[in-house]
Amino acid sequence: MASHVDHIREIESVGLGAATMRDATVVQSWLRCINKHRLDPAQACEAYIVPDTQLREHRQQSEELITIARSGLESLFRQVAGQNYVLLLSDRAGVTVDFYGDPLFDNNLRKAGLYLGSEWSESRAGTCAVGACIEAGEALTIHQTDHFDNTHTPLSCTAAPIYDIQGGLSAVLDISLLSSPIKKASQNLALHLVSATVRRIELANLMAQSSREWVLRFSRSPEFLDVDPEAGIAIDGSGRIIGMTNGGAKVLARSGNLDWRDPQALIGQPLSRFFDMDIDDLPDLTRQHRPQDRLVFARDGNALFAHAIEPNIAVRSPAGARHDIPTSLRNLSGGDGQLAALQAKVAKLAPRPVSILIQGETGTGKEYLARAIHEASGRTGKFVAVNCAAIPEPLIESELFGHLPGAFTGAAPRGRIGLIEEANGGTLFLDEIGDMPLALQSRFLRVLSERELTPVGASRAKPLDIRVVSASNRPLEALARDGGFREDLLYRLNAATLVLPALRERSDFVWLLDKILAKHRMNGEALAVAPAALLALKAYHWPGNIRELDNVVSVAAVLCHNGVIEVSDLPEALLRRALPQRSEEPHTQRGALEAVLASCNWNVSQAARSLGVDRSTVHRQIKRHGLNHRN
Numbered sequence: 001m002a003s004h005v006d007h008i009r010e011i012e013s014v015g016l017g018a019a020t021m022r023d024a025t026v027v028q029s030w031l032r033c034i035n036k037h038r039l040d041p042a043q044a045c046e047a048y049i050v051p052d053t054q055l056r057e058h059r060q061q062s063e064e065l066i067t068i069a070r071s072g073l074e075s076l077f078r079q080v081a082g083q084n085y086v087l088l089l090s091d092r093a094g095v096t097v098d099f100y101g102d103p104l105f106d107n108n109l110r111k112a113g114l115y116l117g118s119e120w121s122e123s124r125a126g127t128c129a130v131g132a133c134i135e136a137g138e139a140l141t142i143h144q145t146d147h148f149d150n151t152h153t154p155l156s157c158t159a160a161p162i163y164d165i166q167g168g169l170s171a172v173l174d175i176s177l178l179s180s181p182i183k184k185a186s187q188n189l190a191l192h193l194v195s196a197t198v199r200r201i202e203l204a205n206l207m208a209q210s211s212r213e214w215v216l217r218f219s220r221s222p223e224f225l226d227v228d229p230e231a232g233i234a235i236d237g238s239g240r241i242i243g244m245t246n247g248g249a250k251v252l253a254r255s256g257n258l259d260w261r262d263p264q265a266l267i268g269q270p271l272s273r274f275f276d277m278d279i280d281d282l283p284d285l286t287r288q289h290r291p292q293d294r295l296v297f298a299r300d301g302n303a304l305f306a307h308a309i310e311p312n313i314a315v316r317s318p319a320g321a322r323h324d325i326p327t328s329l330r331n332l333s334g335g336d337g338q339l340a341a342l343q344a345k346v347a348k349l350a351p352r353p354v355s356i357l358i359q360g361e362t363g364t365g366k367e368y369l370a371r372a373i374h375e376a377s378g379r380t381g382k383f384v385a386v387n388c389a390a391i392p393e394p395l396i397e398s399e400l401f402g403h404l405p406g407a408f409t410g411a412a413p414r415g416r417i418g419l420i421e422e423a424n425g426g427t428l429f430l431d432e433i434g435d436m437p438l439a440l441q442s443r444f445l446r447v448l449s450e451r452e453l454t455p456v457g458a459s460r461a462k463p464l465d466i467r468v469v470s471a472s473n474r475p476l477e478a479l480a481r482d483g484g485f486r487e488d489l490l491y492r493l494n495a496a497t498l499v500l501p502a503l504r505e506r507s508d509f510v511w512l513l514d515k516i517l518a519k520h521r522m523n524g525e526a527l528a529v530a531p532a533a534l535l536a537l538k539a540y541h542w543p544g545n546i547r548e549l550d551n552v553v554s555v556a557a558v559l560c561h562n563g564v565i566e567v568s569d570l571p572e573a574l575l576r577r578a579l580p581q582r583s584e585e586p587h588t589q590r591g592a593l594e595a596v597l598a599s600c601n602w603n604v605s606q607a608a609r610s611l612g613v614d615r616s617t618v619h620r621q622i623k624r625h626g627l628n629h630r631n
């Protein structure tokens with residue numbers, strides 16, 4: 001193996017334009033490390049693990065993706081069992097948010113950075129599989145001395161990007177070895193496995209997010225079409241493309257002679273632009289027809305087998321003019337009146353650079369809404385979420401503003417780009433803004449007024465183009481009146497205010513539930529809720545709102561048999577509260593009681609146990625509501 005000195009020399013000479021046998025992706029990454037990230041190959045740095053608070057935030061942001069990716073990760077981990085591979089799922093920032101490795105090697109893995117919380121962005125770690133994959137947008141292997149930093153040269157890492165259905169890179173799946181054979185070709189199988197897993201994760205994601213739309217899946221062979229398709233696209237009722245896997249984007253781009261890296265050119269286009277068919281032809285491509293008869297022709301002459309999956313119309317959103325609402329915003333509600341008004345307002349505000357303040361109880365979807373605003377804004381930069389309550393006060397300034405190398409004791413040796421700068425060209429989401437320390441509020445106010453940023457330790461300001469969306473579940477006006485929040489900052493933040501209703505106030509509960517069921521379906525099998533359990537869920541008052549509903553469904557999905565959630569799969573605390581002693585809604589109360597009784601075959605003792613009340617209370621309630629075993 002080349003010595004460290006040879007390795008440094010090789011990178012330096014490639015930096016000066018010398019020819020090399022390395023893959024083009026490696027060379028491009030080395031050049032970025034030298035020219036863009038200003039890294040020095042002679043300066044070795046240990047792998048970086050982000051602090052716990054930050055990790056929690058990264059994981060929270062990737063919650064949905066982790067859930068969807070998990071079954072793919074588990075099956076990949078099973079396939080490579082016993083071969084010492086480690087699996088990392090990293091978010092767009094290169095931070096490892098999920099991890100599968102052999103606990104026997106925990107210490108070595110942690111030291112090597114193959115661990116939960118490790119940050120593998122190219123600017124931090126130099127050329128590495130995750131970082132180079134984020135930059136290149138394609139699957140690749142970074143093998144041993146392909147790494148830029150000497151510290152990482154024992155590793156062999158292979159990574160593939162996971163795209164969201166709008167074509168944005170949302171995560172990276174990496175499979176790594178602490179030590180591997182010398183030849184890079186030894187990792188070709190790993191490259192194939194990671195790419196196949198990502199393809200399945202993207203398809204699962206497309207299915208989960210497009211359950212109310214037509215989904216068209218493609219394969220070059222009729223045998224694999226229905227079991228393991230290669231690509232997928234989602235199409236709305238008017239025949240326009242509204243989502244795709246990366247494979248789907250490539251099929252469309254090839255057909256339309258467009259660039260798959262420019263998803264805006266694909267999303268929103270009519271199906272007929274890419275295929276010799278339109279929406280009316282989709283029913284002929286469903287499973288009722290033989291796979292070999294489902295051949296479709298792309299505009300570039302390419303022929304593919306297709307499988308059309310009908311929209312799931314179990315719960316229809318009410319008719320109304322939703323056509324001028326961008327796709328990302330349509331996901332916000334299933335026809336609730338208050339939200340429909342909010343969606344219309346957001347559709348108008350999103351493309352404009354106005355600051356938006358979102359208010360709502362915990363778990364009502366403030367961050368979800370902020371992301372939807374970002375997606376509908378057309379801004380090309382990142383969505384960066386900062387939870388002001390989660391970052392310890394002494395760290396918040398350098399986290400937000402970044403710092404130069406050596407700006408203060410304990411500063412990162414290479415300096416650090418702050419979260420505000422990371423959001424340049426995109427959206428900065430400030431959650432729990434009411435918890436931002438007062439001193440920082442003044443600094444932040446300057447950033448907003450002057451639209452420029454000065455990192456800690458820097459003397460010159462940098463120009464900034466950010467859209468700020470902030471959120472709070474505390475009444476900021478009252479906080480400002482009491483001196484806990486700067487009034488002038490409040491006015492900068494709330495050019496528009498959006499209020500998210502609590503879940504118990506929403507009329508589209510069943511629509512939301514359906515969406516969350518689709519998210520948690522296990523191994524692609526549909527989840528359903530038994531009528532009694534649905535009554536109990538509807539009767540509950542949901543203090544934790546959509547997040548609580550999501551948690552309840554995720555646990556019930558694991559507990560239930562044959563994919564049907566019964567009352568017994570719901571938490572006792574929920575059932576207890578679903579049947580309050582004094583309810584203003586006797587109908588709901590009666591329904592919930594009936595539901596619980598039906599689930600235990602009218603065994604009053606069992607019903608009392610599952611409700612956490614005594615038998616006499618159940619008897620009293622039965623009498624009060626005039627319930628009868630036979631009615």
Ligand SMILES: Nc1ncnc2c1ncn2[C@@H]1O[C@H](COP(=O)(O)OP(=O)(O)OP(=O)(O)O)[C@@H](O)[C@H]1O
Nearest residue numbers: 331332361362363364365366367368473546547550
């Ligand atoms: N319209 C929606 N459809 C599906 N899931 C949703 C929707 N809105 C929110 N969720 C889910 O509900 C959970 C809570 O949402 P989110 O984190 O955006 O709430 P929040 O109001 O920002 O919470 P907090 O006040 O605690 O910060 C997340 O899992 C999110 O994915």
